[in-house]
Amino acid sequence: MITPGNTFTIAELAAELDGVYLSIEGGDIELPYASSNSENVKDGLFVAIAGSRFDGHDFIDKAFQNGARAVLLSNPERLGTKPGIIVPDTRKAYSALSALYYGNPSKECKVIGVTGTNGKTTTTSIIYEFLKNFSYLPLRIGTLGAEAQGIISRGRGLTTPDPMELQALIREAVNGGANACVMEVSSHALDQARVNDIQFDVAVFTNLTHEHLDYHGNMERYFDAKRSFFHLLAEKSGSSGVAVVNADCRYGKKIVNEIRSLKLCDYSFGRTEGCSWQIVNFEQDMNGSAIALNFNNREFTLKTNLIGRYNAENLVAAVAACHGIGCNLDKLIAAAENVPQVPGRLQAIEGAPGVFIDYCHTPDGFQVVLSTLRELTAGELWIIFGCGGDRDSSKRAPMGNIAGQLADRVVLTLDNPRSEDPEQIIKDITSDGLKPEFVDLDRGRAIKKVLEAKCDDDIVLIAGKGNEDYQDIKGVKYPYSDLEEVKKFYGL
Structure with a gap:
């Protein structure tokens, strides 16, 4: 992970985060970086996050033993005489300060996020390949790792990295010449505010089915996490934000119904009547498939070596997402014929x-x-x-x-x-x-x-x-x- 380009004093961070700065010793403290890992925080700011299994507040003493200069926390009773910043929600604050340390790199490129139970990796991979056919040098982040041609090549990790690693990846890519980023956005990442300070231009919703109920508890809470992505898009991009939503999914229909009130651009897709990118026919054999579409009263066919109706949806979502940031439709239709097979996906x-x-x-x-x-x-x-x-x-x-x-x-x-x-x-x-x-x-x-x-x-x-x-x-x-x-x- 590259070193942050910015450094802050504890007083400056407290002001940026609207937090309360407390220090018995007085004086200002320089904090060149932050970490939620108490083992790796020497000379930096330790961020105490209350997780589902562990509470970072229990590791405050350990962090200071390992050289932390200050702590960001939400429970003031755990601070003692140590210097710290008190905020209501350390997850949200960690996302914000991660963006600050790396200078908000997502504002310097186009960003497409893909969420959903199934299809995230395939859709993200197709978008990544599409963007290389245009004037984009893209960064891809997700289950397959992080990759930007000639700049970054990282193996598997979390579907969506933690805020500091995420901002560091985008900064490294942008500094190397990348001008676009496509990333998988998991429900865990949305629930844990890992992407709160990413400047998304397009949000894609593939579908929602039974998964991760051990974490979310029930389908409605799982859906609430996914739906929050579009509220984040509206907050960050306003009416220029493009919502690419599977209208055939019953949960997708609920998001489509919210798009107008959120003032987002409706790029819904599927077989459902009235969606923006309507699939009117699908044919396949062992060599590939053909998807007949109607968009803006134009009928055309996407031909691809991918098989499966669900891959047709993934492909259409990818075309719509790229079109949403200005990619030419005719070039996208041509590029669909040469989409490479995604590793481990059919x-x-x-x-x-x-x-x-x-x-x-x-x-x-x-x-x-x-x-x-x-x-x-x-x-x-x-x-x-x-x-x-x-x-x-x-x-x-x-x-x-x-x-x-x-x-x-x-x-x-x-x-x-x-x-x-x-x-x-x-x-x-x-x-x-x-x-x-x-x-x-x-x-x-x-x-x-x-x-x-x-x-x-x-x-x-x-x-x-x-x-x-x-x-x-x-x-x-x-x-x-x-x-x-x-x-x-x-x-x-």
């Missing part, structure tokens, strides 16, 4: 006919991916999957049910069990009566068995991990890749 493997790898790990993800492959399967449809441990367990049985309904043969295996007992995860998946072909907790061996049994007309979906390169078992991440297992079997 990824076909050259030399392994009929084998696909996909990251789908929710009931809706299973529904749309298996439905797509069901249409294209001449023989039998296989699925190999497990469910992640220490995550929302209520989705396991529904995923098992959908797999049993849409696939001919279901094989259960391991998928990042973390601290949970893998056998219990399997019991949860089969609790509604799913009868798997077999269970093998060695994922690589399970894949090998299925590929040995697969007939020429069969299709195999290896689901849940996508392009992940590890198995998370009891706190240890062991090297593992679905793609490498398939390549090994076929000698690729």
Whole structure:
């Protein structure tokens, strides 16, 4: 992470954040950076954030032992005689000061944010590829890591990084010549104010389905987090903000109904009558798909090597988002034909006919991916999957049910069990009566068995991990890749 370009005194930060500066010792203190990590805050400002598992206020003494000069906190009783700034909400304040330290870099480029349960990574990746066809040098941030050609290349991390890392990435990219940024915006990031001080120009909503209820508690609170993105867009960009919303999703319809009151530009999309980018026809085969669209009374067709109705939605969302920042529609139509395959997203493997790898790990993800492959399967449809441990367990049985309904043969295996007992995860998946072909907790061996049994007309979906390169078992991440297992079997 690059060093912040700005430095502040504690009094200056207190004024910028509308906080109360308290110091028994008196005098001003220079703070060259801030961190929410008590182990890495020497000579800086420690930000005490009350999280779902840990409360940063419990680490104030530790931070000062590690060299912190001051603390940003919301509970004044925890300050003692130490210098600090008291604010109502340290998450929001951390976002604001992160932007201050790096000089608000998102104001120096176009920014497109993509949120939704499924499709964030694919849509973000397509937008990134599109922008390279125009006068943009884009930065992409998300599940696949951070990348700006010739400037930044970082591996996987959080879908949406913490505010300081996020601002640092954008500053580094902008300093290197980037003039656009496309990023995945998770519901956690929205709820935790990580993107509060990003100057978004376009907000994309792909869909909302069962996921992350272990964090949000229920679907309405999950939706409230997603919906807040469009209120943030209205706050930052006003009437110039472009809202690209899936009008076919029932939650998307609610956002579309709010767009006018928020005074945002309506770029809704889908098959729904009256949306701005209306899908009027869809056709596909194993080589790709064609999406007939109507926008501004113009009818045209997007041709792509991507398959699946949900990928049609992702592609249309990407076209609309790029058009929203001024990209020429005819050039976007041409660029759609050459969109590269997104790693781990319904990824076909050259030399392994009929084998696909996909990251789908929710009931809706299973529904749309298996439905797509069901249409294209001449023989039998296989699925190999497990469910992640220490995550929302209520989705396991529904995923098992959908797999049993849409696939001919279901094989259960391991998928990042973390601290949970893998056998219990399997019991949860089969609790509604799913009868798997077999269970093998060695994922690589399970894949090998299925590929040995697969007939020429069969299709195999290896689901849940996508392009992940590890198995998370009891706190240890062991090297593992679905793609490498398939390549090994076929000698690729």
